[in-house]
Amino acid sequence: MVFIPALLIFFASLAAAHFDLVYPHSRGDPFAAPASEYIYPCTGYNATNNRTVWPTTGGSLVVHFHHTFTYVWINLGLGNQTTAFTISLMPEGAGVLPYNETGNGTICLPKVTIPAGSGVVDGGNGSLQVITVGDGGTALYNCADLTFSSSASLLTAGQGDCVNSTGVSMRLLSQQTNGTSAVPSIAQSTSTSSASASAGSATSAGEKAVQLSSSYFSVGIASIFMALGAVSGL
Numbered sequence: 607m608v609f610i611p612a613l614l615i616f617f618a619s620l621a622a623a624h625f626d627l628v629y630p631h632s633r634g635d636p637f638a639a640p641a642s643e644y645i646y647p648c649t650g651y652n653a654t655n656n657r658t659v660w661p662t663t664g665g666s667l668v669v670h671f672h673h674t675f676t677y678v679w680i681n682l683g684l685g686n687q688t689t690a691f692t693i694s695l696m697p698e699g700a701g702v703l704p705y706n707e708t709g710n711g712t713i714c715l716p717k718v719t720i721p722a723g724s725g726v727v728d729g730g731n732g733s734l735q736v737i738t739v740g741d742g743g744t745a746l747y748n749c750a751d752l753t754f755s756s757s758a759s760l761l762t763a764g765q766g767d768c769v770n771s772t773g774v775s776m777r778l779l780s781q782q783t784n785g786t787s788a789v790p791s792i793a794q795s796t797s798t799s800s801a802s803a804s805a806g807s808a809t810s811a812g813e814k815a816v817q818l819s820s821s822y823f824s825v826g827i828a829s830i831f832m833a834l835g836a837v838s839g840l
């Protein structure tokens with residue numbers, strides 16, 4: 607991947623908004639230049655050998671958010687050094703719609719389910735990608751490297767890192783069709799259902815949604831996304 611310094615400076619000059627991927631732990635420090643959460647798909651770091659052992663059916667996710675609200679997608683890619691995060695870990699029925707995370711603090715999803723048939727095997731490697739899109743349309747990325755294990759455990763909800771801050775919540779947007787128009791609305795989040803994998807497609811649901819989100823939320827995200835795609839040679 608080749609970075610263009612002028613673009614990095616441009617991205618760094620955007621609002622200093624970010625999130626911390628706490629568990630599974632992110633690749634190196636995303637705030638240590640030239641790394642940046644503005645860099646698709648994984649902050650500018652390649653996959654590391656410092657992998658979190660995560661259950662083959664899905665594991666826990668802990669993120670520190672720092673906005674009043676942000677939209678969130680969770681994707682998975684398989685292999686040692688993947689750049690194709692084509693497996694959506696959004697709950698079944700989410701389609702391309704994200705979570706809406708509200709509040710400045712910690713969210714722990716005790717189990718983010720990996721859909722059956724995704725190709726995850728005991729002992730295999732992969733990487734998790736979390737994408738957030740702010741109200742202004744700025745996309746942020748961070749990734750964590752995984753080794754899947756059928757004997758790995760979930761974090762215990764309500765203990766250690768797996769606690770939600772008071773007043774912080776994450777709900778799935780659902781799509782209500784009204785005639786021919788689609789209107790996003792709030793629905794209860796669920797961490798027990800599984801998503802349909804988009805394996806085989808060139809981009810994941812989250813990535814498509816990042817592009818689609820421009821029509822709902824923002825200006826500029828599509829062009830930023832395309833600029834990043836061009837920079838990363840995708």
Ligand SMILES: *[C@@H]1O[C@H](CO)[C@@H](O)[C@H](O)[C@H]1NC(C)=O
Pocket residue numbers: 631656
């Ligand atoms: C590996 O990850 C653990 C957990 O986040 C961290 O404490 C440790 O410093 C990391 N090691 C390296 C070499 O990055």
Ligand SMILES: *[C@@H]1O[C@H](CO)[C@@H](O)[C@H](O)[C@H]1NC(C)=O
Pocket residue numbers: 607650651652
């Ligand atoms: C990532 O790996 C590629 C291929 O091995 C290498 O050319 C590149 O320099 C690496 N990037 C970083 C940031 O380590």
Ligand SMILES: *[C@@H]1O[C@H](CO)[C@@H](O)[C@H](O)[C@H]1NC(C)=O
Pocket residue numbers: 654655656657686729730731753
């Ligand atoms: C998974 O990655 C680790 C190091 O990151 C490596 O030692 C191991 O061989 C890999 N496993 C597979 C199945 O590729």
Ligand SMILES: *[C@@H]1O[C@H](CO)[C@@H](O)[C@H](O)[C@H]1NC(C)=O
Pocket residue numbers: 672673674710711
């Ligand atoms: C979020 O909270 C931290 C302290 O917990 C504070 O430093 C930061 O400014 C807050 N961010 C926003 C957007 O309120």
Ligand SMILES: *[C@@H]1O[C@H](CO)[C@@H](O)[C@H](O)[C@H]1NC(C)=O
Pocket residue numbers: 685686
């Ligand atoms: C992943 O890395 C390990 C260790 O370097 C290697 O043995 C294995 O063949 C790699 N797997 C793939 C699919 O490249």
Ligand SMILES: *[C@@H]1O[C@H](CO)[C@@H](O)[C@H](O)[C@H]1NC(C)=O
Pocket residue numbers: 674675706707708779790791792
């Ligand atoms: C997301 O949540 C924020 C804060 O609760 C709210 O202002 C915003 O309208 C929500 N977005 C959608 C699309 O419902």
Ligand SMILES: *[C@@H]1O[C@H](CO)[C@@H](O)[C@H](O)[C@H]1NC(C)=O
Pocket residue numbers: 713714715716763764768769770774775776777795796797
């Ligand atoms: C945190 O809140 C989300 C919904 O906002 C919920 O799905 C999750 O189970 C909560 N986590 C814990 C540890 O209670």
Ligand SMILES: *[C@@H]1O[C@H](CO)[C@@H](O)[C@H](O)[C@H]1NC(C)=O
Pocket residue numbers: 784785787789
């Ligand atoms: C749904 O459609 C009806 C009739 O076309 C309209 O009156 C109403 O405002 C629409 N609701 C939304 C949320 O767009």
